[in-house]
Amino acid sequence: MTLDELFRAFLKAYATYYNVKETPEKDSPFDAEAVFSSCEEQYFLLKGITLSETRIAEFVRFAKRERLTRAELERLGALAWEQGLAAAAPGPGHKCSDVTLIVLAERADDDAKARVRTCRHGKTYRLGLHGFSHYRLVVVERATGAFFFNRQGGHLKPLVQDIWNAASNIQKEP
Secondary structure (H helix, E strand, O other), X not given: OOHHHHHHHHHHHHOOOOEEEEOOOOOOOOOEEEEEEEEEEEEEOEEXXXXXXEEEEEEXXXXXXXXXXXXXXXXXXXXXXXXXXXXOOOOOOEEEEXXXXXXXXXXXXXXXXXXXXXXXXXXXXXXXXXXXXXXXXEEEEOOOOEEEEOOHHHHHHHHHHHXXXXXXXXXXXX
16 A cells, blocks of 8 residues: 555545545645534523533644654644644633644654654643643554554544554455
């Protein structure tokens, strides 16, 4: 499987629940973005009497690189975090707006792999009363089939493994 096939497999998997857009901007370092948002409201008898409202969102950025260096990883991470916070809408009823960066690389430098685990960002809005934002990072090295996650991104491991297996099985079928 090539890097492009793996990229397509990730976009296809995310398109099930997210609004996926390839090449968001011409000068963007990201190859695609995906956005998920959900709003849950509870009413008392009429819609005009709202008991509670909970809004969540996730902003995912995809980048594919032939070679991932530590400097490039940090640049992509800072830019993804900045764009995600700009898109967040904290306020009453806001629970979380998470930012996820998925980097698909043919090869990743050893210092970039080591840096993934320690990459973290976090923000609370109005001492947590208006929600929070976390940063999730996933790096997939296609040549070795290795996955690297930061602490917040660790729960994405089953999803990444499933996408990898699906992309590998497509390649093996006649």
